Amino acid sequence: MASVILDGVGVDFPVYTPRSRSLRQQLTQSLGGRLSADARVVTVRALDDISLALADGDRVGIVGANGAGKTTLLRVIAGVYPPIAGRVAISGKVAAYTDLTLGMDMESSGWENIVYRSIYLGLGFRQARVLAPSIGEFTELGSYLDLPVRTYSQGMLLRLAFAVATAIHPDILVMDEMIGVGDPHFADRAAERVKQLMYNSRILVIASHAQEILRAYCNKILWLEQGRLRGFGPIEETLAQYAASRSASIS
Amino acid sequence: MHEVPVILSSQSGLLAGWRECAAGLANWRIVHLEGSAVLRRRYARSMFGQFWLTLSTAASIVILGGVWTLLWKQPAREIFAYIAVSMILWNFMSTLVTEGAGVFVASAHSLTNQGLAASTYVYALLYRNMLILAHDAVVIAVVLAVHGGVGAGALLFLPGFALALVAGFCVSYLAGMLCARYRDMILFTSTLMQLMFYVTPVLWKRDFLPPRFEWIAHANPFAAFLAIMRDPLLGLAPEPAAWAYALACAAGLVLVTLLVAGAVRRRLIYWL
Numbered sequence: 223m224a225s226v227i228l229d230g231v232g233v234d235f236p237v238y239t240p241r242s243r244s245l246r247q248q249l250t251q252s253l254g255g256r257l258s259a260d261a262r263v264v265t266v267r268a269l270d271d272i273s274l275a276l277a278d279g280d281r282v283g284i285v286g287a288n289g290a291g292k293t294t295l296l297r298v299i300a301g302v303y304p305p306i307a308g309r310v311a312i313s314g315k316v317a318a319y320t321d322l323t324l325g326m327d328m329e330s331s332g333w334e335n336i337v338y339r340s341i342y343l344g345l346g347f348r349q350a351r352v353l354a355p356s357i358g359e360f361t362e363l364g365s366y367l368d369l370p371v372r373t374y375s376q377g378m379l380l381r382l383a384f385a386v387a388t389a390i391h392p393d394i395l396v397m398d399e400m401i402g403v404g405d406p407h408f409a410d411r412a413a414e415r416v417k418q419l420m421y422n423s424r425i426l427v428i429a430s431h432a433q434e435i436l437r438a439y440c441n442k443i444l445w446l447e448q449g450r451l452r453g454f455g456p457i458e459e460t461l462a463q464y465a466a467s468r469s470a471s472i473s
Numbered sequence: 474m475h476e477v478p479v480i481l482s483s484q485s486g487l488l489a490g491w492r493e494c495a496a497g498l499a500n501w502r503i504v505h506l507e508g509s510a511v512l513r514r515r516y517a518r519s520m521f522g523q524f525w526l527t528l529s530t531a532a533s534i535v536i537l538g539g540v541w542t543l544l545w546k547q548p549a550r551e552i553f554a555y556i557a558v559s560m561i562l563w564n565f566m567s568t569l570v571t572e573g574a575g576v577f578v579a580s581a582h583s584l585t586n587q588g589l590a591a592s593t594y595v596y597a598l599l600y601r602n603m604l605i606l607a608h609d610a611v612v613i614a615v616v617l618a619v620h621g622g623v624g625a626g627a628l629l630f631l632p633g634f635a636l637a638l639v640a641g642f643c644v645s646y647l648a649g650m651l652c653a654r655y656r657d658m659i660l661f662t663s664t665l666m667q668l669m670f671y672v673t674p675v676l677w678k679r680d681f682l683p684p685r686f687e688w689i690a691h692a693n694p695f696a697a698f699l700a701i702m703r704d705p706l707l708g709l710a711p712e713p714a715a716w717a718y719a720l721a722c723a724a725g726l727v728l729v730t731l732l733v734a735g736a737v738r739r740r741l742i743y744w745l
Contacts, residue, residue, distance in 0.1 A: 236743055238654075301588025304739040321586040325503070327510055329517035341502045342587065370517075 224314030224393035224424040226276040226299055232307035233269040233294055233449075268294040270449045271308070276425050283436035283457070284429040285464055286446035292429035293398055295446065296320065299427055300396050314393030314424060317343055319401060322383035332367035332374075332382055333358060339386040353389055360415070361385045362408070377405065384412060388419045395423035400435045433461065487728075490735030494646075497592025504593060507583075508600030526608040530561060534612055541676070554620040556676065558703050561609045563675045566637065566695060567666045568602055573645025574652040574662040581745040591741050592734070595646045599638065617706060626705055633701035636723050640698065643726035650737055653744040669695055694722045 269291045276282060284292045297303045298310060300318035325342035326335045336357050340350035358367050361381050363374075371379060384401055401416065420426050420439050430436055436443065436457065443460035445453040452467070453460045497504070516522040537560065538553040545552060573595070577584065580594040617623055652658040672689055674681075679690040690696045691714070700715040 234743075238744070297585065297588075302585055303742055316588075318587060321582070324583060324586050325506065327513060329514050338506055341506055347502065 224278055225312070226274075226394060226425060226427070227311040228272050228274050228298070228305075228308065229310075230308035231269055231272045231298060231305040231310060232267070233291075233298060233303055234265040234267050234306045237264045237266060268449050269298065269305070272451050273308075274444065274451070274454055276427070278424045280442055281420065281426040281440045282428070282442045282444050283440035284427065284444045284446060285431070285436070285461070286452075289448075290446040291449040292446055293320070294449075295444075296396050296398055296427060296429055299394070312394065315344065316394045316396060317387075317390065317392035317423075318396040319387055320396070320398045322387050322401060323379065326371065326379075326383070328372040329370050331369060332361070332363055332371055335371050335382060336367075336386055339383065340390065343386070343390045343392075345390065357385045357389045360389070360411075381408065388412075388415045391419065391422040393423060394425045395420065395427070397426070397428040399430055400428070400432065436461070485735045487731045487735060489738070490731030490733070493590050493734040493738045494592045494642075494731070496590035497594075497596050500589055500593045501596075503589065504596040504600055507594065507597035509604065511601055512604060523608060526605055527611050530609045531612045531615075534560060534616070537676070550620050553616050554707055555678070555703075557613055557616040558706050559675045559699065561606070561613055562699055562702050563670065563673065563695075564609075565602055565606050566641065566698060567670065568605075569599065569641040569645050570648060571663050571666050572598055572602075573641075573648040574659045576645055576649040577653040577741060577745065578649075578656075578659070584742060584745060591649075591738060592646060595642060595649060598645055599642055602641075603638075613706070620707075623706060624708060626708060626710075629705035629711055630702055633698075633705065633719075636719055637698050637702060640719070640723045640726050643723075643730040646730050647726075647733060650733060650741065653741055669693070673699065675699065691718075694718065697722065 272295065284295060286292050294303060296318065297320070298305060299312065300316055300320070301312070302318070304310075323339075325338050327338060330338065333354060336354045337347070337350045340353060340357075341347065345353070361367070363378060363381065366374065366378065371382065374382070387401060426439065428435075428439065440457055442455065443453070443457050443464070444451070445460055445464050447467075453463050512523050516525065519525065521528065534553070534557045538549065538556045541552050541556060542549045576594050576598050577591060580591075583589070583594070584591065648658070648662055652662065673693055673695045674690050679687060679696070682690060697715045697718040700712055701719050703709075704711060704715075
């Protein structure tokens with residue numbers, strides 16, 4: 223059983239700069255978190271009073287404008303940001319795919335980097351070495367895997383990172399935008415592998431602007447606006463509300 | 474993948490600080506990778522690789538020892554042994570402080586993308602400097618062999634070194650936290666360590682000081698840690714005052730570190 227429980231969670235980012243005082247003017251803005259000027263330090267309220275409970279089988283897509291707090295919410299679930307207010311309780315192993323190349327070493331070979339990445343994702347050295355051949359095979363990078371990854375193209379590096387990320391199945395999967403890889407031949411195999419990854423994790427939380435991706439992988443939508451929870455419910459219903467609000471604000 | 478990170482727990486106090494420090498050690502695999510990565514990258518395409526560390530240390534000891542022999546007009550063997558051991562151990566200690574100041578700022582990207590205990594990166598720093606020290610130890614071994622070998626008393630180096638590691642972890646952690654919040658402190662720390670070098674008996678001996686200024690060397694905690702590691706290697710009798718002072722410093726640092734870790738570990742990420 224995996225679960226994610228957020229109870230009245232608030233996150234404030236203090237803006238520490240020698241120029242804090244001059245920033246402290248009331249600003250009207252429709253994007254981003256709300257700036258607060260009452261404290262001694264200017265703060266940006268990234269999340270405000272977020273309460274939600276996720277259980278096994280929940281595949282949640284997070285929608286919202288830029289700066290609505292999507293990535294911050296992902297990072298709260300990943301354990302990066304301890305909330306300033308409220309309570310977070312998470313049970314299960316979490317993997318946060320906000321940077322797929324974290325821990326990679328440009329001077330080391332592809333094989334070595336498969337092991338490094340696996341370690342960062344929580345495997346032991348032995349497990350990582352056992353898993354490496356199948357990951358290496360999936361990348362189709364062949365003898366390139368023996369070369370330092372600095373010789374790789376951007377696309378090749380992404381393939382390598384993708385192959386490791388999708389080889390490990392966490393209880394709770396946290397993703398910022400869909401992970402995907404360029405070239406058409408690889409893309410088909412990649413899609414299959416992503417599907418497996420998503421269905422093997424008990425809880426999926428993904429932030430995305432692409433509705434087709436949300437419809438393909440999610441069953442719930444969480445709608446954030448300026449750090450507040452505007453809606454959380456079944457996918458089509460919430461997407462419709464979100465779309466209606468956006469067209470209202472345009473007209 | 475990792476279990477619920479300790480930073481999410483809202484407890485504070487000594488126990489929370491202890492759990493934060495223990496959680497970093499539990500990530501020993503990442504400590505190993507992070508700690509060795511810098512050396513791997515730095516020496517990736519050079520022929521001598523990381524042995525440049527040994528070579529450059531050896532060169533500076535040879536030059537310094539040579540000049541000091543001429544200036545002091547004392548037996549070269551003794552001076553070389555003193556300079557080699559002092560310089561290498563001082564570099565170890567001072568790097569922990571200066572690099573500790575920037576440890577969290579330098580790991581900001583990693584910290585914001587993976588909810589690992591911050592102490593993980595301090596252990597990585599400690600580990601990296603132990604690897605560097607291991608390369609420099611070759612120079613110490615050669616110099617001590619020429620000096621006439623070491624006796625069983627040299628084993629006292631080990632508890633001294635262990636105590637320095639504990640204190641080094643604490644100082645790096647505290648300096649890292651302070652500097653993450655107040656960025657001016659990074660620059661202040663490197664200036665401070667340069668000044669400390671002058672007032673610590675590294676390239677000079679305490680008895681060179683006029684008696685009424687000897688307190689400078691006694692009051693300096695770096696001098697105490699240097700003494701408890703250096704004296705056993707040079708075959709000198711342990712100095713109870715230095716041990717007592719180093720033990721007291723280490724105990725105080727551990728206490729402060731646990732309290733600080735418990736109190737501010739949840740704030741760190743917002744300071745980066």
